[in-house]
Amino acid sequence: MIDRYRWYELVLIYAGILLTLIFLLAPFLEAFMVSLRPLEMIFRIPYRFFTDDMSVDAYVAMWSSVPDLPLYIFNSFFIAVSVTVLALACIIPAAYAVSRFTFFGRDAILAAFLGINMIGAAVLIIPLYKLMLSAGLLNTYLAMIIPGAAFSVPTGIFLMRSYFLRIPRELEEAAYVDGAGRLYTLWRVILPVSLPGIMVVAITTFIAAYAQQFLFALTFNAVDEYNPLPMGLYQFFGRERVLWNELMAASLTGILPVLLVYLFLQRHIVAGLTSGAVKE
Amino acid sequence: MGQLKLNALVKRFGSAEVIKSATLDIANGEFVVFVGPSGCGKSTLLRMIAGLEDVSGGTIEIDGRVVNDLAPVERGIAMVFQSYALYPHMTVYENIAFPLRVAKAPQAEVDRRVRQAAEVLQLTTRLEHRPGQLSGGQRQRVAIGRAIVREPRLFLFDEPLSNLDAALRAEMRLELSRLHAQLGNTMIYVTHDQVEAMTMADRIVVLQGGVIEQVGTPLELYHKPANQFVAGFIGNPKMNFLPATGVGTTEAGVQLRLFNGLELVVPVDGVVAAGEVLTVGIRPDDLLPSDAPGIQVIPEVIERLGNVSICYADAEGGISVNLVAGGLADLARGKPVNIGIDPACCHVFRSDGSALVRRFNITLARDKPHALA
Numbered sequence: 245m246i247d248r249y250r251w252y253e254l255v256l257i258y259a260g261i262l263l264t265l266i267f268l269l270a271p272f273l274e275a276f277m278v279s280l281r282p283l284e285m286i287f288r289i290p291y292r293f294f295t296d297d298m299s300v301d302a303y304v305a306m307w308s309s310v311p312d313l314p315l316y317i318f319n320s321f322f323i324a325v326s327v328t329v330l331a332l333a334c335i336i337p338a339a340y341a342v343s344r345f346t347f348f349g350r351d352a353i354l355a356a357f358l359g360i361n362m363i364g365a366a367v368l369i370i371p372l373y374k375l376m377l378s379a380g381l382l383n384t385y386l387a388m389i390i391p392g393a394a395f396s397v398p399t400g401i402f403l404m405r406s407y408f409l410r411i412p413r414e415l416e417e418a419a420y421v422d423g424a425g426r427l428y429t430l431w432r433v434i435l436p437v438s439l440p441g442i443m444v445v446a447i448t449t450f451i452a453a454y455a456q457q458f459l460f461a462l463t464f465n466a467v468d469e470y471n472p473l474p475m476g477l478y479q480f481f482g483r484e485r486v487l488w489n490e491l492m493a494a495s496l497t498g499i500l501p502v503l504l505v506y507l508f509l510q511r512h513i514v515a516g517l518t519s520g521a522v523k524e
Numbered sequence: 525m526g527q528l529k530l531n532a533l534v535k536r537f538g539s540a541e542v543i544k545s546a547t548l549d550i551a552n553g554e555f556v557v558f559v560g561p562s563g564c565g566k567s568t569l570l571r572m573i574a575g576l577e578d579v580s581g582g583t584i585e586i587d588g589r590v591v592n593d594l595a596p597v598e599r600g601i602a603m604v605f606q607s608y609a610l611y612p613h614m615t616v617y618e619n620i621a622f623p624l625r626v627a628k629a630p631q632a633e634v635d636r637r638v639r640q641a642a643e644v645l646q647l648t649t650r651l652e653h654r655p656g657q658l659s660g661g662q663r664q665r666v667a668i669g670r671a672i673v674r675e676p677r678l679f680l681f682d683e684p685l686s687n688l689d690a691a692l693r694a695e696m697r698l699e700l701s702r703l704h705a706q707l708g709n710t711m712i713y714v715t716h717d718q719v720e721a722m723t724m725a726d727r728i729v730v731l732q733g734g735v736i737e738q739v740g741t742p743l744e745l746y747h748k749p750a751n752q753f754v755a756g757f758i759g760n761p762k763m764n765f766l767p768a769t770g771v772g773t774t775e776a777g778v779q780l781r782l783f784n785g786l787e788l789v790v791p792v793d794g795v796v797a798a799g800e801v802l803t804v805g806i807r808p809d810d811l812l813p814s815d816a817p818g819i820q821v822i823p824e825v826i827e828r829l830g831n832v833s834i835c836y837a838d839a840e841g842g843i844s845v846n847l848v849a850g851g852l853a854d855l856a857r858g859k860p861v862n863i864g865i866d867p868a869c870c871h872v873f874r875s876d877g878s879a880l881v882r883r884f885n886i887t888l889a890r891d892k893p894h895a896l897a
Contacts, residue, residue: 412607412609414605414606414607414609415609415611417576417603417605417609418603418605418609418670419622419626420576420595420596421574421575421576421596421597421601421602421603422596422597422602422622422623422626422670422674423595423596423597423623423626423627424622424626428626433611436611436613437611437612437613439613
């Protein structure tokens with residue numbers, strides 16, 4: 245593509261990008277700065293950005309202030325991974341069905357999925373509580389995993405369906421002519437070919453599940469050992485004071501697993517979102 | 525064995541009848557090409573034979589067994605698709621081996637047959653590559669390889685060369701003809717390109733609007749088209765169609781008057797009434813500038829190809845006439861020229877499009893000397 249921007253246009257573009265980035269990243273930066281300060285110095289007036297008393301003490305102290313912190317981080321990760329696996333197990337067959345077969349009510353189901361997406365989880369929290377209660381699932385991991393998966397399935401089906409629709413039909417017909425059954429074809433041909441798409445769905449589901457678990461944990465779980473990180477962070481709220489610096493340190497540490505997963509898989513995301521856009 | 529018989533085969537999509545009662549016999553070892561304009565139903569017909577489309581009426585028999593309700597693999601067919609449909613995540617070896625893996629063949633058997641197919645298709649050095657690393661022609665050969673390992677009774681090709689460039693297409697045509705001679709299987713090949721049809725086929729099936737218009741050898745279709753559609757479809761450049769009226773029938777053939785008043789006696793069988801509306805067809809190759817009785821035309825575009833000159837010209841009354849003259853023919857844009865018409869080269873069609881049978885025996889002989897040679 246031809247570079248057709250003048251210098252002042254470039255300056256404007258970069259200024260816009262910078263502004264957006266500041267807006268997005270400033271909370272994280274401030275959280276990071278808070279985590280480096282001693283507790284007494286956090287609300288210092290006047291505000292100073294860099295100070296001499298900065299240290300990483302909070303990152304050490306947090307493990308002893310809240311001894312169960314590793315467990316909470318593990319729980320968060322475990323719940324998000326379980327949600328992803330469960331959701332994918334539902335999304336892939338469903339998306340394949342709606343992309344390849346015509347059956348009664350198919351379009352109605354798709355429309356319903358879209359509609360359900362518009363209703364937030366918070367609206368359904370009381371009915372869900374009743375459901376969990378009668379199913380005897382309250383205070384278990386499942387109480388946090390099942391709703392998490394359920395809420396990510398509709399979006400996942402839409403994403404995955406559009407990916408399946410791009411896979412040429414002839415690929416399946418060729419396998420069929422060669423004697424392969426539907427399931428064999430799905431397993432040996434369609435799934436490997438759609439791996440980038442599956443990656444995109446897996447990552448978006450994982451991130452959504454990681455971010456969304458607070459609500460379900462707060463409502464459906466009272467057992468401390470099953471709590472994910474967002475609930476565990478409440479332990480930093482003491483009777484007299486809140487350990488803000490350690491709270492921020494623990495929050496940032498809690499983001500790390502997601503960040504690692506994202507870094508590891510990001511080339512799949514980019515490949516998945518752009519593949520098929522240009523004729524190869 | 526690979527003998528195919530279609531019996532009053534019908535295909536409907538909703539209320540639209542895409543294939544209208546197709547009846548056809550294909551002998552073992554034949555190379556048959558289905559040809560026709562796009563939307564004529566040739567691909568649908570092939571997909572019905574393959575078992576990818578179900579049959580709305582009639583029967584498909586392979587080796588005397590009705591296969592209407594059998595899965596493709598039970599019919600003993602193998603198919604090569606237009607887009608090759610290779611599995612991008614598998615190596616060439618695994619692509620070719622796929623049908624054998626499905627059939628759970630033992631590894632030794634798989635290895636033997638894949639290597640044998642690769643040998644035939646000159647892919648031995650490419651077995652560990654992925655389809656993405658191959659050229660168009662090589663991908664096509666992998667797709668053919670996947671078809672051969674099954675050792676099918678019937679090979680089906682759905683426009684396999686249309687994604688290749690012209691030079692490679694000519695090369696692959698040759699390779700396919702060679703492959704057919706080597707394997708001796710029955711092959712059915714779908715194309716919209718009449719050159720592919722003419723060059724490879726033992727017999728050509730011309731389709732239009734879901735109807736089989738004519739079945740015959742390439743030379744039969746060229747010299748004795750059954751109707752005006754086949755006459756116009758086979759041959760390049762297209763046959764010229766000139767309006768004419770019937771005068772009468774004589775011992776020597778049909779007497780008619782061309783649009784410019786020229787009277788001809790064309791050696792065809794049949795009876796025409798005086799005043800009957802007819803169309804005379806004559807191939808561009810059979811027209812040459814000469815002083816013989818014929819028609820006066822004004823060349824509009826002249827394409828000099830070196831060995832021949834293709835001339836697009838207008839005759840009186842706005843009738844366009846194409847002719848293929850010698851490479852150095854004395855033709856110029858806008859300069860009127862007389863072209864002779866040899867009645868023996870003419871085809872005569874009635875107003876419903878059907879042809880009067882030419883009195884012409886297709887015998888292979890030494891070429892007639894070219895006019896300018």
